[in-house]
Amino acid sequence: MRILLIEDEPEMASVLKTALERQDFIVDRTATLADAEIMAKVGTHDAIVLDRRLPDGEGLDLIPRLRAMNVDTPVIALAGINDRVVGLNAGADDYMVKPFATEELVARLRALHRRQFTLRADRIEVGRLIYDFRDREALVDDKALDLPRRERLVLETLIRRPGRAVMRRTLEEAVYSLDDEIGSNALDAHISRLRRKLEEAAAGIEIRAIRNIGYLLRTLP
Incomplete structure (x- = not known):
């Protein structure tokens, strides 16, 4: 928010x-x-x-x-x-x-x-991952993932739009304030760490880079 x-x-x-x-x-x-x-x-x-x-x-x-x-x-x-x-x-x-x-x-x-956002669900399920917006928690098989603040904010933004590309600027606005100094690859580093944790937890989803646009979260085929 x-x-x-x-x-x-x-x-x-x-x-x-x-x-x-x-x-x-x-x-x-x-x-x-x-x-x-x-x-x-x-x-x-x-x-x-x-x-x-x-x-x-x-x-x-x-x-x-x-x-x-x-x-x-x-x-x-x-x-x-x-x-x-x-x-x-x-x-x-x-x-x-x-x-x-x-x-x-x-x-x-x-x-x-x-x-x-009363019409939005409190919990969204994609693949084997459940994200609980009320508790701010990502769960795979009822086990919570250890996500630092900015990785969690990235996931919250992507999982609101499963299967759809999210612009890089939208992600940066969700993660950083105007006072933050953002390195050129800072967002990519957060997403890389988030990807690794999702893979290690066998969450059944992937985060794909969309060239010149941003990123997309989807269920693995």
Whole structure:
């Protein structure tokens, strides 16, 4: 899940970004409305976490501007207790009062994501592999595979589209934030390790490279 975090206070931004990344979120962070509008338009974010008090204006003013551009990414607004009604009336999908527990923010983001994809299965089976999206776990014969964060994010993205090519850019956006320095073969290295683990577990699937496009996950013939 990719998050756009709009928070100008460096300490708060650092705490939130670290907490979200520990829960496997990909976080792009900015501190101004101007940059946030550009990033929200060109990005592929699943949710926006928006502080109200920003150096170049009222954070809530961003919401109608995004909706006018057909950007319908759900927004969680952050501010004081007396601002809750104002925030919701301005179009925020949810509202959190500072100070708050980062665990609650994580739970609310996951709830927003579930609402967006209620028709998607919680578990997908391809070959002998079952991926459980609720528990974030890959299983072969009920045995969990040991997958580091980025390998798991690659698998989540590919298994959503079994038998279909997934563009390299789509995979990179699922795995890396804008702040990450991505080596030319970093994604390929993650996929190589993931391939090896799937083969060792006899998962009955393969990840194929599609030249000049990306990768494809399919059942072995």
